[in-house]
Amino acid sequence: xxxxxxxxxxxxxxxxxxxxxxxxxxxxxxxxxxxxxxxxxxxxxxxxxxxxxxxxxxxxxxxxxxxxxxxxxxxxxxxxxxxxxxxxxxxxxxxxxxxxxxxxxxxxxxxxxxxxxxxxxxxxxxxxxxxxxxxxxxxxxxxxxxxxxxxxxxxxxxxxxxxxxxxxxxxxxxxxxxxxxxxxxxxxxxxxxxxxxxxxxxxxxxxxxxxxxxxxxxxxxxxxxxxxxxxxx
Amino acid sequence: xxxxxxxxxxxxxxxxxxxxxxxxxxxxxxxxxxxxxxxxxxxxxxxxxxxxxxxxxxxxxxxxxxxxxxxxxxxxxxxxxxxxxxxxxxxxxxxxxxxxxxxxxxxxxxxxxxxxxxxxxxxxxxxxxxxxxxxxxxxxxxxxxxxxxxxxxxxxxxxxxxxxxxxxxxxxxxxxxxxxxxxxxxxxxxxxxxxxxxxxxxxxxxxxxxxxxxxxxxxxxxxxxxxxxxxxx
DNA sequence: GTGACTTATAAGTCTGACTTTTTGTCTCTG
DNA sequence: CAGAGACAAAAAGTCAGACTTATAAGTCAC
Numbered sequence: 001x002x003x004x005x006x007x008x009x010x011x012x013x014x015x016x017x018x019x020x021x022x023x024x025x026x027x028x029x030x031x032x033x034x035x036x037x038x039x040x041x042x043x044x045x046x047x048x049x050x051x052x053x054x055x056x057x058x059x060x061x062x063x064x065x066x067x068x069x070x071x072x073x074x075x076x077x078x079x080x081x082x083x084x085x086x087x088x089x090x091x092x093x094x095x096x097x098x099x100x101x102x103x104x105x106x107x108x109x110x111x112x113x114x115x116x117x118x119x120x121x122x123x124x125x126x127x128x129x130x131x132x133x134x135x136x137x138x139x140x141x142x143x144x145x146x147x148x149x150x151x152x153x154x155x156x157x158x159x160x161x162x163x164x165x166x167x168x169x170x171x172x173x174x175x176x177x178x179x180x181x182x183x184x185x186x187x188x189x190x191x192x193x194x195x196x197x198x199x200x201x202x203x204x205x206x207x208x209x210x211x212x213x214x215x216x217x218x219x220x221x222x223x224x225x226x227x228x229x230x231x232x233x
Numbered sequence: 234x235x236x237x238x239x240x241x242x243x244x245x246x247x248x249x250x251x252x253x254x255x256x257x258x259x260x261x262x263x264x265x266x267x268x269x270x271x272x273x274x275x276x277x278x279x280x281x282x283x284x285x286x287x288x289x290x291x292x293x294x295x296x297x298x299x300x301x302x303x304x305x306x307x308x309x310x311x312x313x314x315x316x317x318x319x320x321x322x323x324x325x326x327x328x329x330x331x332x333x334x335x336x337x338x339x340x341x342x343x344x345x346x347x348x349x350x351x352x353x354x355x356x357x358x359x360x361x362x363x364x365x366x367x368x369x370x371x372x373x374x375x376x377x378x379x380x381x382x383x384x385x386x387x388x389x390x391x392x393x394x395x396x397x398x399x400x401x402x403x404x405x406x407x408x409x410x411x412x413x414x415x416x417x418x419x420x421x422x423x424x425x426x427x428x429x430x431x432x433x434x435x436x437x438x439x440x441x442x443x444x445x446x447x448x449x450x451x452x453x454x455x456x457x458x459x460x461x462x463x464x465x466x
Numbered sequence: 467g468t469g470a471c472t473t474a475t476a477a478g479t480c481t482g483a484c485t486t487t488t489t490g491t492c493t494c495t496g
Numbered sequence: 497c498a499g500a501g502a503c504a505a506a507a508a509g510t511c512a513g514a515c516t517t518a519t520a521a522g523t524c525a526c
Contacts, residue, residue: 009285043480045278052242052282053289064508065488078401079312103398110339165336168311240509276511297477298519
């Protein structure tokens with residue numbers, strides 16, 4: 001991930017960020033810069049820089065004569081990769097994982113459809129390579145290697161869509177997939193049907209069949225939703 | 234929007250942010266904190282805080298002995314509302330508007346489907362109210378008033394989806410709709426068909442018909458794509 | 467040319483003094 | 497007693513200067 005704690009203010013953020021996103025300080029809580037600086041044993045300058053970053057994420061608001069107040073969750077910049085990471089590391093990890101999976105289910109099919117239209121020859125090749133890698137590692141408890149190919153596959157699809165907003169969701173998808181492998185369901189080998197679907201998506205994109213690529217990807221994401229019991233019966 | 238220029242570092246950001254996102258400093262450009270501080274006539278402390286914020290948006294990277302280097306566009310946190318606003322105010326506004334509209338077309342239909350399942354009675358009422366407001370202002374060059382209801386409508390749908398990631402896209406959609414009314418197409422009254430679709434979506438959500446709500450919203454977003462000539466023939 | 471050593475550079479950090487805004491309170495007045 | 501206005505305190509905001517540290521780049525010996 002991003003270089004952790006590069007500098008003192010980074011170290012402060014590594015502690016304060018998770019604490020705030022975990023709800024340790026309820027909305028409206030007031031923090032004092034000086035007290036925080038003392039607590040973390042850093043200078044006020046460093047503390048102020050950390051507060052500025054939290055402020056830019058809309059986690060807190062700094063006002064004169066009152067202090068640094070924690071903002072309600074609804075105002076946080078939940079698309080900030082740093083915030084996502086903090087929340088995934090904390091208590092509402094399951095909730096966060098569900099939100100992100102629903103987001104995936106909306107975005108990825110459309111992205112796959114666009115990829116079928118815009119993917120370059122090299123991207124098609126990469127996609128096929130990833131799919132083959134998934135097939136090769138889909139049996140024999142090689143979950144770790146499988147994950148690498150799975151993540152790469154979805155990254156390429158999002159990038160090949162040609163839409164920068166989709167492309168930037170690559171990191172998010174990576175976190176979700178990694179989270180699923182490491183902490184949630186998926187104790188055994190991946191579902192063979194899912195693996196097949198990935199191969200077929202790669203084919204559809206190569207063939208330029210947008211409708212088919214979209215539909216197949218929708219099936220993949222439906223599977224992801226079902227794994228988390230999100231889908232209505 | 235967010236309070237502009239709250240503090241000196243805010244003023245610096247209001248100038249530096251747009252400049253960077255506009256590509257005024259090509260990727261790899263090196264800025265020196267001291268020089269910037271002199272140029273903006275602020276102390277180094279203030280300048281450092283501004284740089285920290287830009288760093289948290291992944292617009293720049295600060296390294297010892299080298300300076301503050303501008304990161305390639307592909308690494309920017311393009312979901313940061315501040316970054317979106319800066320880019321919408323700059324040269325690649327059209328490009329940004331297209332990216333965001335495609336994102337809308339992926340997200341909003343799914344959000345509407347979820348809203349049909351999760352919307353509260355009050356949210357249904359608000360939705361109907363917005364739709365009626367749109368109808369009432371859809372004729373007679375009352376674009377400004379129409380926009381207010383339109384934005385409110387989409388905000389409620391996204392919020393009613395019950396997914397926080399969707400809900401936080403309310404601001405983005407607001408920017409896109411406002412941009413469309415103010416600077417792009419839409420010189421005359423809105424398309425009557427679109428207005429009708431909004432009313433029908435409100436009905437579908439109230440009736441709990443997820444499939445219909447999703448399909449109708451998809452038609453709305455298809456219209457938005459066509460306005461920007463994005464859709465393939 | 468390769469490797470170890472030195473040096474210059476720009477960011478990083480700390481401290482202390484000072485300024486500014488805001489809010490809560492207190493008083494004065496009707 | 498209520499409302500307006502003056503006052504004081506609190507906390508963030510700003511600045512300047514000295515010092516530390518990492519590191520890119522240049523230098524020298526081999």
